Amino acid sequence: MKKQILSLAVVSTLSLGAVISPMYANAESISSLEQKKQEALNKRSGLNSEIDEKKSAITEIQSDQEKVKSEIGALDTAVKDTENKIKEKNAQIDQTTAEIEQLKVEIAELIERINKRNALLKDKARSMQESGGTISYMDVLLGAQSFSDFIDRVNAVTTIVQADKDILVQHQKDKDDLEKKQKQVETKLSDLQSMKKELEALKGQLKGKIARQQELMKELEQEEHQMHGEINDIAEQQKILASQADAIEKAIALEKKRQAEIAAEQERQAKLAREQAQLARDRAAAQKKSGTSESSAPASAPQVLAPPVSNGMFMWPARGYVSSSTGSRGGAYHYGIDIASGGTVPIVAAADGYVSQSYTSSSYGEVIFITHSINGKIYTTVYAHMRTGSRTVGPGSVVSKGQRIGTMGNTGQSSGQHLHFELHDGPWTPDKRNYVNPIPYLR
Numbered sequence: 001m002k003k004q005i006l007s008l009a010v011v012s013t014l015s016l017g018a019v020i021s022p023m024y025a026n027a028e029s030i031s032s033l034e035q036k037k038q039e040a041l042n043k044r045s046g047l048n049s050e051i052d053e054k055k056s057a058i059t060e061i062q063s064d065q066e067k068v069k070s071e072i073g074a075l076d077t078a079v080k081d082t083e084n085k086i087k088e089k090n091a092q093i094d095q096t097t098a099e100i101e102q103l104k105v106e107i108a109e110l111i112e113r114i115n116k117r118n119a120l121l122k123d124k125a126r127s128m129q130e131s132g133g134t135i136s137y138m139d140v141l142l143g144a145q146s147f148s149d150f151i152d153r154v155n156a157v158t159t160i161v162q163a164d165k166d167i168l169v170q171h172q173k174d175k176d177d178l179e180k181k182q183k184q185v186e187t188k189l190s191d192l193q194s195m196k197k198e199l200e201a202l203k204g205q206l207k208g209k210i211a212r213q214q215e216l217m218k219e220l221e222q223e224e225h226q227m228h229g230e231i232n233d234i235a236e237q238q239k240i241l242a243s244q245a246d247a248i249e250k251a252i253a254l255e256k257k258r259q260a261e262i263a264a265e266q267e268r269q270a271k272l273a274r275e276q277a278q279l280a281r282d283r284a285a286a287q288k289k290s291g292t293s294e295s296s297a298p299a300s301a302p303q304v305l306a307p308p309v310s311n312g313m314f315m316w317p318a319r320g321y322v323s324s325s326t327g328s329r330g331g332a333y334h335y336g337i338d339i340a341s342g343g344t345v346p347i348v349a350a351a352d353g354y355v356s357q358s359y360t361s362s363s364y365g366e367v368i369f370i371t372h373s374i375n376g377k378i379y380t381t382v383y384a385h386m387r388t389g390s391r392t393v394g395p396g397s398v399v400s401k402g403q404r405i406g407t408m409g410n411t412g413q414s415s416g417q418h419l420h421f422e423l424h425d426g427p428w429t430p431d432k433r434n435y436v437n438p439i440p441y442l443r
């Protein structure tokens with residue numbers, strides 16, 4: 001967001017300068033060029049503050065990353081803690097389950113003992129009956145020989161019965177106790193199990209939180225990566241602008257020199273004409289005739305596949321067909337035309353000029369920027385995606401129209417061999433606001 005605001009600010013300050021572009025008056029056009037150069041420098045300092053903005057944004061992103069990292073660390077600790085608690089619960093569950101198993105064994109043993117005791121008592125009763133025919137406790141009591149004998153028998157029978165009864169009652173009580181204990185332990189077990197379930201749910205939540213934090217971390221890393229990419233882009237733009245300011249100056253000097261040469265040539269021609277006229281007059285006076293003229297047109301030696309040098313303002317930079325024109329293209333804006341062709345296709349300078357940049361860009365691939373000064377007006381041409389190692393001119397080279405500067409290729413962000421060609425009516429700017437459709441200019 002900050003980036004956009006900044007860019008808008010830069011654009012609005014620069015667009016004022018764009019309105020003033022005198023075309024012919026020489027002194028005026030030179031001052032306009034000086035202004036363009038100043039614009040390029042201003043734009044550069046704007047980009048510097050844009051880089052500073054982005055750098056501080058990266059610092060912010062990095063501190064966010066630190067926060068997320070420590071958050072993930074805390075969550076990891078919480079997960080470990082929860083895992084330990086689950087382990088603890090598992091141990092308790094194992095222990096309680098073993099306890100229940102033990103109680104079940106004890107209850108089974110007790111039940112067996114009670115059954116045995118019951119059987120024993122039944123046997124005892126049966127044997128008492130069998131040994132005395134129809135003898136029962138009552139018979140035993142009624143068979144007393146005397147009162148004291150009766151008391152003895154009562155005591156004996158009562159003791160036996162009571163003892164048996166006590167044992168049975170005790171056994172029953174033990175059994176009840178054990179069953180009660182088993183129930184308690186089973187309750188404890190189910191409590192433990194539900195606690196474990198809660199802990200596992202907690203662990204799941206923590207893991208979910210970690211996943212979200214990691215997602216956030218990834219986003220922050222991507223953001224940082226993108227920011228670095230943007231800084232690189234701006235740094236590339238700065239480089240282009242820096243060398244362009246110099247190129248504009250050089251292009252102006254070239255044009256001044258050319259104009260001076262034209263003036264000198266005109267002066268020379270005029271002088272020659274004057275001399276020849278004088279000579280003719282002299283000869284006429286001498287009644288003699290003479291005159292030879294030698295003209296040697298520069299032998300044009302066009303490269304095999306290079307386009308012919310034209311008289312137009314700009315010539316076609318390569319042979320081929322226009323595979324894509326300027327305008328919206330797949331959501332992005334295309335600031336140039338694509339000229340496509342197979343084979344080894346020479347790329348030539350579209351007009352006389354001064355090479356401001358010749359380098360390898362991640363997007364443009366092998367690319368050359370040429371600054372032209374034509375009729376006191378600055379133009380910029382860009383030749384992108386050239387074949388690796390094919391560039392024949394470096395920054396600072398003076399090139400003439402039709403001079404080969406490289407070979408059509410497929411470097412940078414390109415799919416298939418083509419020349420991406422841009423024409424800017426003015427200096428190149430990062431927002432490419434000076435771009436024009438080059439086709440009407442190409443002859």
Ligand SMILES: [Zn+2]
Pocket residue numbers: 324334336337338419420421
């Ligand atoms: Zn293109």
